[in-house]
Amino acid sequence: MNEHTVKAFDSDIGQLRGLISEMGGLAEDAIAKAMQALTRSDLALAAAVRENDRRIDELEAEVERQAVRIIALRAPLAVDLREVVAAMKIASVVERIADYAKNIAKRVPLIESEHRIEPVSILPAMGRMAAEMVRSALDAFAARDAAEAARVWDSDAPLDDFYDSIFRTLVTFMVENPTTISQVAHLLFIAKNLERIGDHATNVAEMVYFAATGEHLADRERGGLERE
């Protein structure tokens, strides 16, 4: 590439990163608002989360269009091409994360607000952990920060443990309060959605780490939790 092309490419990729940052912010916001809607039985807020998801879908489509345009127009090689493809993949993961937040919001109207069940109160802490992972993963992407990506990866095991603990708590609650089972089943799905959000943030962290170092996070020298 000549100097002009290099500059144009840098500007293009900068735009792509900007779009992904915007998506990440909206996804993080969607998680926080979905959890708020849940704890306050706020149907209007839940509806807003579902509505805002369209904007995230649009942004993903925009990332895709721009990425294809960059590849077709600039014909980037090796590292640059890897970065464009990574951007497209990360946008698709962020869209999936937002989808989980939307799914949480969709359950809010299904949970009766009149007989609020106590286990609702344990979910927001898990929601904050998941949203935090999403933010850190996107920060790592923006700063090409392999160390931050590794931290995100390490925080997935605690989130999984949290999920396991919530799962047990919810099942125990069901056993003791059989009339609440259908309500609590929704909470089980919500906890599972949060756990999946953490998995996807971990996927982003893996891509960022690989893009920055050329090595796979899972292969790092350390205690090495077995993950799939």
Added chain:
Amino acid sequence: MNEHTVKAFDSDIGQLRGLISEMGGLAEDAIAKAMQALTRSDLALAAAVRENDRRIDELEAEVERQAVRIIALRAPLAVDLREVVAAMKIASVVERIADYAKNIAKRVPLIESEHRIEPVSILPAMGRMAAEMVRSALDAFAARDAAEAARVWDSDAPLDDFYDSIFRTLVTFMVENPTTISQVAHLLFIAKNLERIGDHATNVAEMVYFAATGEHLADRERGGLERE
């Protein structure tokens, strides 16, 4: 494009379609085997489903590599570019479908085989419906068959109804048999995974329809079920 380039492009896209067909076959197989593993408590088969998922991940990565290569090398325009990008997106959806099958397989060891619970018997029919949707969606893609894509789209509502009915059945079963709750919770997640597989098959159908007609399936003139 000159004649040589056109031929080369056709051959490239043919290869891409071949890879996606292979992925689709494996995904369909994974769903069937995961459900078989579940009903027979066959841990070895469940482990095989998890193992085979790697091949599907590899194929998705291969589709991505080839798609990027085609775009960079042949610089396809308009319709052709739309087709390459659609192939990449469909591969990613098929990978997600296979992921759900893998998630089902992962639950098999968590469901005690000694005290088999009756509701397990209602899931295979839902599994067959979901797998059938995946096959039809991929057939529609291979044949660029908009009518077949529309049929897949129409079959998503019955699958959703099936899911709702299973959800109610499982919750009723939990209420009546509180000691089985943690077992039945796994079945709830499995039913949900099958419902999501149907959603993704529907996504594929939407992409096939759009690629073939330039119109959105949801905008067709007909009774018009409200979907999101």
